[in-house]
Amino acid sequence: MAQRFFVTIAARDSRDFQELGEFGLDLFVGTAKRREEMGGTIEGLLSMAEVEKLVKAGYEVTVHEEASKRSRAREIISFEEWIKEV
Amino acid sequence: MAYLDVAGINACISYLGATYPSLVSVITLPEQSVQNRPIRAVKLASGGGNRRGVLFIGGVHARESVNPDMLLSLALKLCQAYTAGTGIGFGGKTYTNTDVRLVMEILDLFILPLVNPDGRAFTQSPAGDPMWRKNRANNAGTSCRGVDLNRNSEFLWPFTLGATSALPCDDTFHGPYVFSEPEERNVRWLLNTYDRIHCFVDVHSYSELILYPWGDDSIQTSNSTQNFTNPAWDGLRGTAGGYGEYMPAADKLRFEKTALRIGNSIQAVRGRTYTPQPSFQLYPTTGTNEDYAYSRHRADPDLGKVYAFTFETGREFQPPAAEADWVIKEGSAGLFELALGCICSIDLVGSRLIDSARLHGLSELRDTVMFRSAVGRRLVELLDDHRLELAALALSNPRLAARIGKLVGEIAPAALGRGEISSQLIREAREVAAALLKKASPELARAVREALRHALHFRGRSVREGLREADKATAARKSAARKT
Numbered sequence: 199m200a201q202r203f204f205v206t207i208a209a210r211d212s213r214d215f216q217e218l219g220e221f222g223l224d225l226f227v228g229t230a231k232r233r234e235e236m237g238g239t240i241e242g243l244l245s246m247a248e249v250e251k252l253v254k255a256g257y258e259v260t261v262h263e264e265a266s267k268r269s270r271a272r273e274i275i276s277f278e279e280w281i282k283e284v
Numbered sequence: 285m286a287y288l289d290v291a292g293i294n295a296c297i298s299y300l301g302a303t304y305p306s307l308v309s310v311i312t313l314p315e316q317s318v319q320n321r322p323i324r325a326v327k328l329a330s331g332g333g334n335r336r337g338v339l340f341i342g343g344v345h346a347r348e349s350v351n352p353d354m355l356l357s358l359a360l361k362l363c364q365a366y367t368a369g370t371g372i373g374f375g376g377k378t379y380t381n382t383d384v385r386l387v388m389e390i391l392d393l394f395i396l397p398l399v400n401p402d403g404r405a406f407t408q409s410p411a412g413d414p415m416w417r418k419n420r421a422n423n424a425g426t427s428c429r430g431v432d433l434n435r436n437s438e439f440l441w442p443f444t445l446g447a448t449s450a451l452p453c454d455d456t457f458h459g460p461y462v463f464s465e466p467e468e469r470n471v472r473w474l475l476n477t478y479d480r481i482h483c484f485v486d487v488h489s490y491s492e493l494i495l496y497p498w499g500d501d502s503i504q505t506s507n508s509t510q511n512f513t514n515p516a517w518d519g520l521r522g523t524a525g526g527y528g529e530y531m532p533a534a535d536k537l538r539f540e541k542t543a544l545r546i547g548n549s550i551q552a553v554r555g556r557t558y559t560p561q562p563s564f565q566l567y568p569t570t571g572t573n574e575d576y577a578y579s580r581h582r583a584d585p586d587l588g589k590v591y592a593f594t595f596e597t598g599r600e601f602q603p604p605a606a607e608a609d610w611v612i613k614e615g616s617a618g619l620f621e622l623a624l625g626c627i628c629s630i631d632l633v634g635s636r637l638i639d640s641a642r643l644h645g646l647s648e649l650r651d652t653v654m655f656r657s658a659v660g661r662r663l664v665e666l667l668d669d670h671r672l673e674l675a676a677l678a679l680s681n682p683r684l685a686a687r688i689g690k691l692v693g694e695i696a697p698a699a700l701g702r703g704e705i706s707s708q709l710i711r712e713a714r715e716v717a718a719a720l721l722k723k724a725s726p727e728l729a730r731a732v733r734e735a736l737r738h739a740l741h742f743r744g745r746s747v748r749e750g751l752r753e754a755d756k757a758t759a760a761r762k763s764a765a766r767k768t
Binding site: 201210216217219221222223224225226227228229230232240243265266268269270271273274275276277281283284 | 392413
């Protein structure tokens with residue numbers, strides 16, 4: 199699997215913002231911030247190829263971190279330890 | 285604290301059932317996951333009966349690791365506090381033991397902590413993907429796996445607006461058909477089986493939001509023909525096409541007020557602001573759990589109304605341990621506040637004496653006839669503001685509860701059948717109010733006196749006529765006050 203990065207995508211106008219949904223990307227809907235007439239921003243998890251595709255289409259993409267930097271799902275605690283801490 | 289794995293979550297559910305057998309019932313859901321994992325929920329309740337219900341679900345999206353742990357932590361803390369006779373604290377937000385008793389003794393609280401165990405197992409496996417979102421279904425004709433479980437339910441399926449996709453490789457793939465996924469059929473089963481569930485939260489991450497319907501388009505309260513069941517609007521939703529999804533004004537107000545209360549409760553934990561807003565303000569969606577749960581009663585009028593929310597907790601999917609602890613406290617405070625908000629004091633006292641159909645009728649009366657009257661809205665507001673104290677008084681004073689219940693039972697036929705409210709009934713209402721005033725806080729006493737001022741307008745009239753007279757009298761009084 200290609201490396202993926204946490205990014206913030208900025209759209210120039212509301213139409214571009216709406217059309218982002220058509221790229222089939224892993225976008226985090228909860229982070230969408232619409233600005234009337236000004237497009238908006240949304241965060242997502244993209245490969246560099248996807249970032250390039252968006253930039254070519256006129257979007258501004260800020261790359262933050264590689265996915266593993268924010269991946270903690272495998273930090274597992276046993277139930278016996280968990281209940282001591284709750 | 286790190287995260288529980290699927291086995292740890294199951295161990296916690298078993299522990300709750302074994303340690304608190306009089307408070308916790310373990311519910312094995314009828315369908316296993318796509319990869320044959322059992323899925324279980326718990327019901328928390330002290331005492332029996334089929335009571336007004338609240339359903340919290342989490343772990344729908346695999347990578348949103350903190351929420352299943354949050355739901356189990358809340359269940360555990362509630363059981364501990366109830367058993368010990370103490371209150372419950374989440375950072376700077378505390379609730380009294382009476383609050384804990386109200387939730388445990390008046391409501392049936394259902395918690396399904398992990399809707400999608402296959403997805404969670406995949407995020408936690410060395411061979412998996414920690415950022416996986418969907419379940420692990422095999423999709424015919426492609427190597428892309430998984431269905432977005434928060435796009436698979438029966439709300440405007442098969443339409444694909446904005447953040448909903450018909451393509452199996454997309455992260456928001458809505459599935460090959462509506463309710464194609466066993467994990468989602470389990471959610472539907474809970475809502476169908478426990479038909480008194482009245483409040484619902486699907487807990488997700490992230491963004492610090494409290495979302496409420498609708499997700500497909502903006503809310504409008506004036507044109508009931510613009511609604512999701514009307515095929516004339518198919519293809520025009522979620523666009524700038526002049527469509528707005530209908531919601532009764534009373535429901536919109538209730539969503540807004542409840543979301544605000546939840547936000548205030550969360551803010552008290554450590555100062556973070558969770559923003560309340562309709563889901564559509566983000567991106568249009570179809571097939572979400574929140575819209576499905578709330579829309580059911582409009583699609584089928586025989587079903588009860590469910591006030592449904594989505595929480596988006598925290599600022600990342602898998603926060604580090606110390607931050608995860610805070611997110612758990614915030615989410616727990618918000619969920620507990622919502623449960624308290626779901627308590628209906630009339631339901632509490634009335635359900636012992638009048639049947640659920642009449643209670644449902646009274647709720648309808650509140651949301652329609654009373655909502656159209658200024659005095660009616662004020663009376664509902666007074667009741668809403670003081671419902672917890674009323675419920676607490678009813679809990680600790682069974683005789684007073686019985687008198688209020690009897691009164692509600694006697695008013696119900698007149699209110700629902702357009703009959704007249706007799707002088708005798710007004711007299712009884714005054715006597716019950718006098719008994720209530722002896723036990724009430726100064727704030728509740730003020731509210732009772734304010735409500736009593738309107739009583740004389742109802743004598744010999746139907747509820748509708750009484751409200752009209754009360755509105756006229758209030759308007760005349762205000763006009764006279766302006767002149768002087």
